[in-house]
Amino acid sequence: KDVTDADILNDAKTPGDVVSFGLGTQGQRFSQLAAVNTGTVKNLVPAWSMSFGGEKQRGQESQPVIHDGKMFVTASYSRLFAIDAKTGKKLWKYEHRLPDGIMPCCDVINRGAALYGNLVIFGTLDAQLVALNKDTGKVVWKEKVDDYAAGYSITAAPIIAKGKLITGVSGGEFGIVGRIDARDPLTGKLVWTRPTVEGHMGYVVDKDGNKKENGISGTANATWSGDLWKTGGAATWNGATYDPETNLIFAGTGNPAPWNSHLRPGDNLFSSSTVAIDADTGKIVWHYQNTPHDGWDFDGVNEFVSFDFKDPKTGKVVKAGGKADRNGFFFVNDRTNGKLLNAFPFVNKITWAKSIDLKTGRPVYDDENRPGDPTAGDGKKGKTVFSAPSFLGGKNQQQIAYNPQTGLFYVPANEWGMDIWNEPVAYKKGAAYLGAGFTIKPLHEDYIGVMRAVDPVSGKVVWENKNYAPLWGGALTTAGGLTFYGTPEGYLKAVDAKTGKELWSFQTGTGIVAPPVTWEQDGEQMIAVTTGWGGAVPLWGGDVAKRVNYLEQGGSVWVFKLHKS
Numbered sequence: 001k002d003v004t005d006a007d008i009l010n011d012a013k014t015p016g017d018v019v020s021f022g023l024g025t026q027g028q029r030f031s032q033l034a035a036v037n038t039g040t041v042k043n044l045v046p047a048w049s050m051s052f053g054g055e056k057q058r059g060q061e062s063q064p065v066i067h068d069g070k071m072f073v074t075a076s077y078s079r080l081f082a083i084d085a086k087t088g089k090k091l092w093k094y095e096h097r098l099p100d101g102i103m104p105c106c107d108v109i110n111r112g113a114a115l116y117g118n119l120v121i122f123g124t125l126d127a128q129l130v131a132l133n134k135d136t137g138k139v140v141w142k143e144k145v146d147d148y149a150a151g152y153s154i155t156a157a158p159i160i161a162k163g164k165l166i167t168g169v170s171g172g173e174f175g176i177v178g179r180i181d182a183r184d185p186l187t188g189k190l191v192w193t194r195p196t197v198e199g200h201m202g203y204v205v206d207k208d209g210n211k212k213e214n215g216i217s218g219t220a221n222a223t224w225s226g227d228l229w230k231t232g233g234a235a236t237w238n239g240a241t242y243d244p245e246t247n248l249i250f251a252g253t254g255n256p257a258p259w260n261s262h263l264r265p266g267d268n269l270f271s272s273s274t275v276a277i278d279a280d281t282g283k284i285v286w287h288y289q290n291t292p293h294d295g296w297d298f299d300g301v302n303e304f305v306s307f308d309f310k311d312p313k314t315g316k317v318v319k320a321g322g323k324a325d326r327n328g329f330f331f332v333n334d335r336t337n338g339k340l341l342n343a344f345p346f347v348n349k350i351t352w353a354k355s356i357d358l359k360t361g362r363p364v365y366d367d368e369n370r371p372g373d374p375t376a377g378d379g380k381k382g383k384t385v386f387s388a389p390s391f392l393g394g395k396n397q398q399q400i401a402y403n404p405q406t407g408l409f410y411v412p413a414n415e416w417g418m419d420i421w422n423e424p425v426a427y428k429k430g431a432a433y434l435g436a437g438f439t440i441k442p443l444h445e446d447y448i449g450v451m452r453a454v455d456p457v458s459g460k461v462v463w464e465n466k467n468y469a470p471l472w473g474g475a476l477t478t479a480g481g482l483t484f485y486g487t488p489e490g491y492l493k494a495v496d497a498k499t500g501k502e503l504w505s506f507q508t509g510t511g512i513v514a515p516p517v518t519w520e521q522d523g524e525q526m527i528a529v530t531t532g533w534g535g536a537v538p539l540w541g542g543d544v545a546k547r548v549n550y551l552e553q554g555g556s557v558w559v560f561k562l563h564k565s
């Protein structure tokens with residue numbers, strides 16, 4: 001059976017399958033299934049588990065997609081597996097041949113595939129897109145997205161928006177230029193491309209393959225100095241969400257390059273922002289910059305999740321979007337025009353800004369806590385500051401979930417800080433382009449991770465569950481009154497969505513850094529999660545990496561269902 005546009009549009013409402021990243025392109029990660037609920041979850045038992053095998057382990061961040069009784073899951077090192085969703089039997093696998101010299105900054109991970117027609121499509125660490133026949137595993141098309149030798153790679157899951165394949169790029173640590181591409185999913189041919197660094201030209205491609213200019217992004221590099229916009233970063237490395245109601249694609253953008261903010265005076269648009277792009281025209285409709293003139297590596301790639309709420313003052317329903325930003329603040333914007341509606345901290349310690357001014361929409365910086373300019377001192381190293389959150393963020397790639405029944409967002413957050421300083425740096429193709437040094441530090445002896453339920457309207461944290469290791473796996477929430485999430489310690493947990501009370505947990509044998517999903521298979525509710533410790537924490541985590549170096553790698557999918565008595 002083919003995956004249709006209607007299947008994708010209705011994904012959130014049709015629990016018999018999961019055809020898009022986010023359980024619906026709006027990214028709520030909410031399921032209407034309720035057979036597994038606060039009463040029955042204690043009877044959840046493993047149905048099957050499948051190993052990715054081989055010698056290749058490292059971080060497994062993939063969200064499985066499931067359709068017509070088959071599961072498609074990507075694995076580390078650009079691999080993809082097709083599995084019988086009922087039994088766990090492997091149907092086929094694809095191993096992408098990776099060249100030497102790929103440059104993923106933050107582990108050899110992949111976050112998942114997209115389904116369209118009879119194809120399963122994913123991005124690779126050498127910056128290609130590969131579409132495979134979902135029944136046979138044969139390659140149907142392959143497209144080079146960009147030059148891996150310049151630092152480009154792909155780790156994000158593609159999504160389908162109105163019949164177009166939407167993809168981002170990674171490489172912000174190498175001075176690439178972020179962008180969102182729209183392609184024909186059946187052929188891989190480009191339809192439009194939209195750069196996320198101000199000053200760069202966008203293009204549309206017509207049916208005959210002619211490339212035409214489609215206007216520059218923003219103004220002519222007014223928010224950058226000199227030529228820095230040409231290597232400005234703002235990588236779209238965590239992909240995008242799509243809201244059919246507004247026909248907008250919401251792309252989160254990464255840090256401006258280089259990290260040393262003294263080299264690039266100005267806001268540095270559209271780095272560390274949410275950029276809303278018209279799905280048909282590839283034009284930017286609005287943008288909101290979460291961290292203007294970022295100096296702490298606060299990538300704003302965190303997913304922008306569409307949700308509606310009733311304004312307590314006017315009683316009117318507001319079309320909004322929520323985003324738990326790497327910089328420690330939770331932002332609520334009007335998703336039709338980007339206007340900031342609310343912003344509040346979802347972590348306890350934030351040093352870089354005192355607050356977000358709701359009138360101007362801008363942060364109130366604490367200037368003392370911006371790492372110093374090397375040229376003000378010995379020219380080699382600027383003043384070191386202690387900063388929180390750390391550059392790995394109040395939240396990183398791990399996805400939030402929104403439950404319309406509780407009205408709460410579930411945010412896998414982390415409490416940590418860093419020593420950070422600036423150094424001089426010049427751009428060189430394919431070389432790290434940071435101009436900064438850093439050491440991440442825990443803030444507390446007993447925990448770093450903390451799962452928080454936040455009310456986007458009141459800005460209150462309704463409950464929280466602490467976790468010793470940093471939380472790096474996404475959330476899932478259901479009409480069964482549950483929220484699911486995994487921990488690096490290896491537990492998949494189900495908690496009461498209203499109170500956070502832990503109702504069930506299972507030890508999977510290796511760390512979880514991926515989001516769980518749920519679907520109905522032959523009348524039974526199934527829960528699946530990919531397992532395998534890795535991602536950025538063990539590579540970049542400084543003192544935190546040392547704290548968690550006892551955790552073992554792995555690489556499996558686990559599936560659970562209710563025990564029948």
Ligand code: PQQ
Binds near residue numbers: 155254
């Ligand atoms: N990826 C992870 C991960 O999967 O654990 C963590 C990070 C990335 C980061 O903390 C990053 O800053 C980051 N930055 C880029 C970039 O700027 O292009 C890409 C990626 C990536 O593709 O995974 C990460």
